[in-house]
Amino acid sequence: MDFRKKVLNAFRNYELPVIKLLKDTSREAVCMVFEKVNTGGVELTVFELVTASFAAEGFNLRKDWYGDAAQGVSGRKDRLAENRLLPNVKPTDFLQSVSLLWSLDMRQRDVDAGKTGKAVTPVSAKRATILKLPLVEYRNRADRAEHGFNEVNRFLHRQGFFHERDIPYRTQLVPLAAVMANVGERWLEPRIFDKLSRWFWCGVFGELYGGTTETRIANDYEDLLAWFDDDEKVPRTVRDAVFSSSRLITMRSRLSAAYKGLSVLLVREGACDFFWKTTIRDLDVEEASIDIHHIFPRTWCRQQGIAPHLCDCIVNKTMISAKAN
Numbered sequence: 001m002d003f004r005k006k007v008l009n010a011f012r013n014y015e016l017p018v019i020k021l022l023k024d025t026s027r028e029a030v031c032m033v034f035e036k037v038n039t040g041g042v043e044l045t046v047f048e049l050v051t052a053s054f055a056a057e058g059f060n061l062r063k064d065w066y067g068d069a070a071q072g073v074s075g076r077k078d079r080l081a082e083n084r085l086l087p088n089v090k091p092t093d094f095l096q097s098v099s100l101l102w103s104l105d106m107r108q109r110d111v112d113a114g115k116t117g118k119a120v121t122p123v124s125a126k127r128a129t130i131l132k133l134p135l136v137e138y139r140n141r142a143d144r145a146e147h148g149f150n151e152v153n154r155f156l157h158r159q160g161f162f163h164e165r166d167i168p169y170r171t172q173l174v175p176l177a178a179v180m181a182n183v184g185e186r187w188l189e190p191r192i193f194d195k196l197s198r199w200f201w202c203g204v205f206g207e208l209y210g211g212t213t214e215t216r217i218a219n220d221y222e223d224l225l226a227w228f229d230d231d232e233k234v235p236r237t238v239r240d241a242v243f244s245s246s247r248l249i250t251m252r253s254r255l256s257a258a259y260k261g262l263s264v265l266l267v268r269e270g271a272c273d274f275f276w277k278t279t280i281r282d283l284d285v286e287e288a289s290i291d292i293h294h295i296f297p298r299t300w301c302r303q304q305g306i307a308p309h310l311c312d313c314i315v316n317k318t319m320i321s322a323k324a325n
Contacts, residue, residue: 046127047091057135064142065091076146083153085164086173093174095133096125096214097145100178100221102137103129125174125217141181148181149173155180155187159197160268160281168257169209172200175221182225192228199224199235204261206241251314254292259314263292267319275324289322 019033051061067075076094081087106121152173161167179187179196186192199220203209208216216237223235243258251259267280273290276283280290294301294311295318301311310316 045092046130047095049131050095050133053131054135054138059135059139065094076142080146080149083150085153085156085161085167086149087164089149089173090170093170093177094145094149095130096174096217097148097177097181098138098141099125099130099133100175100218101141101144101181102133103218104182104221104225123218123222124214125221126214144181145177148177148179151180151187152177155196155200158193159200160264162267166260166264168204168260169213171213171217172203172209175217175224176200178221179224183228186228195227196224199227199238201261202238202241205243205258206237207257208237208240210257248315249310249313252309252312262314263317263319271319273321273324275321280319283321290319291322291325292317293320293325 021033047061047065054061063073063075065075065077067073067078077089077091080089100123103121103123103125107123110120155176156167167173176196183192187196203220219236223233223237226233227235247258248262251262253259254263271280272278273280273283283290295316296306296311298308298311301308301316
């Protein structure tokens with residue numbers, strides 16, 4: 001009896017909340033309930049919520065992103081993965097870039113209409129803004145955003161990147177892709193390319209894209225476009241960036257953005273391999289097994305009385321081949 005009272009009855013009398021949807025309930029209403037219920041418990045990704053929202057209008061966002069092998073349809077994810085440096089673009093990153101394109105257009109329309117203050121739509125890549133993205137606006141800008149990410153791959157290659165693992169901040173690619181989608185081939189103009197490069201490396205060595213970045217993403221998108229036309233309008237990321245030489249001694253983790261950035265710049269500026277007697281850039285990265293290793297081995301440093309924190313910092317690291325190591 002005790003087991004029945006304490007255990008079985010608890011299960012039998014437990015009340016489960018139920019939302020009853022009739023057959024004639026509109027798909028829009030079903031999606032709204034889906035969003036409200038799921039955001040109240042374990043939070044779904046913004047991609048999953050937008051997928052539900054677009055489904056109400058008969059659009060399969062998952063198919064658009066992931067494709068459908070059975071039907072021979074390629075998705076944006078696979079097309080972007082053809083770029084060596086973008087094999088794993090996240091759907092949320094893509095939606096953020098689309099959101100930037102859309103919200104800037106909305107902002108410009110509001111300004112042209114004479115609106116001011118809070119009546120003007122802010123440029124945003126935040127979750128709330130993405131959830132408001134209309135399907136027609138997504139369709140109008142998705143191809144542009146995809147092209148923007150393709151151009152990001154070209155930009156990163158020019159900066160000296162050869163592996164996705166070496167990219168300091170994935171989130172920094174979101175505003176960069178939106179900028180590329182906006183300016184088209186103009187980013188190749190020396191004046192604009194130099195500004196983009198300066199902004200990119202300021203973000204890396206200033207380590208400004210760690211943590212919550214949604215506000216910085218939106219600010220940088222607006223700031224960069226303004227800077228291209230006016231040299232005086234320097235982006236906040238460029239102004240905020242600070243790098244001290246003492247940071248070199250504390251850079252020991254290869255997960256650090258600045259660590260990755262410095263390693264890439266060493267190679268770009270002509271770092272040579274000790275064994276092959278040629279620049280790292282001239283070697284086949286995979287075949288030569290290029291990786292970051294100590295210049296002076298740990299054993300030698302220990303024998304010379306060099307402190308471990310100095311031995312393991314970025315100053316004593318470089319890209320070399322397996323044979324050189």
